[in-house]
Amino acid sequence: MPVTLLGASEIRSLAADLDVTPTKKLGQNFVVDANTVRKIVQAARVQAGERVVEIGPGLGSLTLAILETGASVTAVEIDHRLAARLPLTAERHGVEPGMLAVVDADALRVTELPGDPRVLVANLPYNVSVPVLLHFLETFPDLERGVVMVQAEVGERLAxxxxxxxxxxxxxxxxxxxxxxxxxxxxRQVFWPVPNVDSVLVGFERDAEPRGDDDLRRRTFSVVDAAFGQRRKMLRQAVAPLFGGTAATSSAALEAVGIDPTLRGEQLTIDDFVRLAASVH
Incomplete structure (x- = not known):
């Protein structure tokens, strides 16, 4: 029996049955168009036999589109009512037992996932999309690639x-x-309720080799935060607190790793930031 997808009227009746009103607090905008969820899955190149983690499955429209490919899904859902109903929805739409695992939890607090997923696919709430993505990439190094739907402004920044x-x-x-x-x-028209922002799909491919260990990552992110905390200032001023507290000492540190102290943070690549962070003592 093939997996069938949710239609707009069924999504609304499911929500009514569960007494779920999409809330801005949780960033809930449910996708009610089958072509859109299939487009997301195709963009992620999901293959049969793969294990996919989905963050915020909601009522299950994207979940079913992933399962339709023959992939299995680990779905992380913060809303207890939605998490409890999702297995039943999957069963009624032709999903075989064992293909769906539901984790009833806040995605920002998840540290373990069943099934060792390698692909991330999600319609992410606008208010927490970047923190959730960074948390999952940090916590689950086996995630190799993914596609997420986010607010256009957020997606354009990520890319x-x-x-x-x-x-x-x-x-x-x-x-x-x-x-x-x-x-x-x-x-916007594929969502219920219709949001007042545009959305984009953003894809990522994890590098084959990590750039460094957790200590270097934390140091790099500290330098990044300093550089963009005062993004109109030259680097020698913006990162001075990390390098002795003066423009002269930070200038010397920047020059030592081949970075012009008069540049601003927006002109540096990730490799520049890593080189600079590696020199922080």
Whole structure:
């Protein structure tokens, strides 16, 4: 029996049955268009036999589209009512036993996942998308690739290149883990309720080799935070607290690793930040 997808009317009746009203607090905007959830799954290149982790499955529209490919899913859902109903929805739509595992938890607090997923696919709440992504990439090094739907402004920042006005702390921290790209746009009209922001798909591929250990990552992120905390200032001023407290000492540290002290944070690549962080004592 093939897996069938949720339609718009069934999504609304499911929500009514569970007494679920989509809330801004949880960033809940349910996708009610089957073509859109299939587009997300195709962009993530999900294959039969793969294990996918989905964050925030909600009522299950994207979950079923992933399961339709023959992949299995570990779904992390913070809303207890939605987490409890998802297995029943999957069963009624032709999902075989054992293909879906539901983790009833806050994604920002999850430290273990059943099934050792290698692919991340999600429609992420706008208010926590970057923290959730960084948490999962840090906590689950076996995640190799993924596609997430996020607010357009957030997605463009994640995929931004050095030198652009939107390149910032999220861009650099995401780049620590791998390569990011914009993978498509999503119409507001496919959501219920219709959001007042545009959405995009963002894809990532984790680098084959990590850039460094957790200590270097923390130091790198501290330098990034300092550089973009005062992004209009030259680096020699912005990062001075990390290098002796004066512009002269930070200038010397920057020059020692081949970085012009008069540059600003938005002009540095992830590799520049890593080199600089490695010199922090």
């Amino acid at each position: 931004a290149a050095p030198g652009s006005k939107i390149y910032g702390s999220p861009s650099v921290k995401a780049a620590w883990y791998g390569r990011w790209r914009l993978a498509g746009t999503v119409s």
